[in-house]
Amino acid sequence: MKLTVANVDFSYNSHPVLSDVSFSLDRGQVMCVLGVNGAGKSTLLKCLNRILTPHRGSVLVDGDDLLRMSQNNVARRVGYVPQRHPETRLSVFEAVLMGRKPHIRWSLGAEDYALVEDIITQMGISDLAMRSVSDLSGGELQKVIIARALAQSPAVLLLDEPTSNLDLKNQLEVMELICRIVETQNLSAVVAIHDLNIALRFADRFVFLKEQSVHAVSTREDLDSEMIWQVYGVRVALREFAGHTVVVPM
Ligand SMILES: Nc1ncnc2c1ncn2[C@@H]1O[C@H](COP(=O)(O)OP(=O)(O)OP(=O)(O)O)[C@@H](O)[C@H]1O
Secondary structure (H helix, E strand, O other): OEEEEEEEEEEEOOEEEEEEEEEEEEOOOEEEEEOOOOOOHHHHHHHHOOOOOOOEEEEEEOOEEHHHOOHHHHHHHEEEEOOOOOOOOOEHHHHHHHHHHHHOOOOOOHHHHHHHHHHHHHOOOHHHOOOEHHHOOHHHHHHHHHHHHHOOOOOEEEEEOOOOOOOHHHHHHHHHHHHHHHHHOOOEEEEEOOOHHHHHHHOOEEEEEEOOEEEEEEEOOOOOHHHHHHHHOOOEEEEEEOOEEEEEEO
16 A cells, blocks of 8 residues: 555656656555655646656555546546646635535535535634635645645545745744644655655655755655755755754855
8 A cells, every 4th residue: 555656757848857756655654755855746736636747657555546537537536736826716625625626427415515624623714714825825725725635535645845935933833744644544645845854743754856866855854964965965964953963054
């Protein structure tokens, strides 16, 4: 029961961005994708839900290859929270309900409404349900977009920089919510992120991208300062503080 990415290659025209990318992730785990600007983090997430189609390789969810499925079936398996959100005048409830689209044949059923209500409650956004999405703050909007992805009932959740533009309280709140949902719903989450301290605090595993390839895959325990130097070119110290490992640039 897991996400298995094997030998994925992707180029934009003749510009190669991903080469032979492989890693796997169990259900119930959060993986952060790390690397410098332009390393290919967003491109990788888009290859994992077929917004972009890899030129080679496979992306298996619980053994089924996403690259051979219809877009609708991909959307039943993979929820995606992009970096930028399109403008919409929908209410929060309607926007989250849109996440049910891949599962609907003719019309919405009572179970779709019940599931959406449940997700809105879990995400702590019930008070916003009737508000227009266009009037929300960045933190509120991020929770709504995550709720919409969860309404797809996915096995895998992809999040592209979910904490950028959020204040410290919302960064922690959104990451805690993601981890709680991954655990309670037994999903896998792949999170592209720049903030190493947030990554270290919340992720179980890390993929470091460098020069189109996977430079290293590590757990929290075996991540070391040398890896960070090799990927970011910055000397750091890893220190234990208040029960967390923190990265301190030197
Ligand atoms: N639509 C596109 N067409 C052509 N090249 C692209 C396109 N999107 C991204 N690229 C290029 O692909 C490379 C990887 O970009 P990508 O956005 O995946 O990196 P990233 O690691 O997510 O970057 P950042 O951390 O800055 O968000 C970059 O060189 C970028 O310029």
